[in-house]
Amino acid sequence: MFLRKTILTLAFVTAAGVAAALAPPPESKDAKAKDAKDRKEWKSGIVWPEPKVIDPGSANVPPSDAVVLFDGADMHKWVGGDAWEVKDGYTVSRKAAVKTKDSFGDCQMHIEFAEPAEAKGTGQGRGNSGIFMMDRYEIQVLDSYDNRTYFDGQCGAIYKQTPPMVNACRKAGEWQAYDILWEAPRFNADGTVDRPAYATVLQNGVVVQNHTEVLGETSYYQPPKYNKHPARAPIQLQFHGNLVRFRNIWVREVTALVGKKPA
């Protein structure tokens, strides 16, 4: 035992000696100072416009540059909004879908929703609604808490295309939030797709879609397919027979800064 320990200790000492011999000599203070003096900061050379200052808001206050679509008072920003009940700061889906009077392209959207507190129905029949970006690409809203359905049709799915990465649903009746980053598709003049749409979705602060390619319009009956449409289009909230509540809805247009590299 003693012998084994001694051999091990010797091995460590030898290894440490070899490592010390291989290491570069410690830099002197003077050498370090000279190096720092000779080193120049790298700059991209791109001239950027200054990022606009905004107030980011807080949990219940939208950012200062947001387009507020529903602040709890009324649904006047929505076509068909009169049919939806408004009370206690929320609206309830009724009768038919609603869509925004404004149109949006690339955007960030925040929306809170609550499934009917009494969880009735199964599969697609429980708390079904949906956020249709550009009036045709559905991010599913469904009560998927303890309610199984086809995975690419559960809450947080790009409907019938991509399931959410995780099921981050809260219980029926509890308020939940979607934060959606939407990149609109780009079309060529001949109607072909230049660049597909992409969606990033956080449900209750958890990423469920991470820059997911959208394969085309979402339909119950048809495979996904793109049909050329304007660069901006309304956002639709689906009515699917269930009384889903919504509140605190806002959108920010997203525009990348463009920098210039001087010639």
Ligand code: MG
């Ligand atoms: Mg739906």
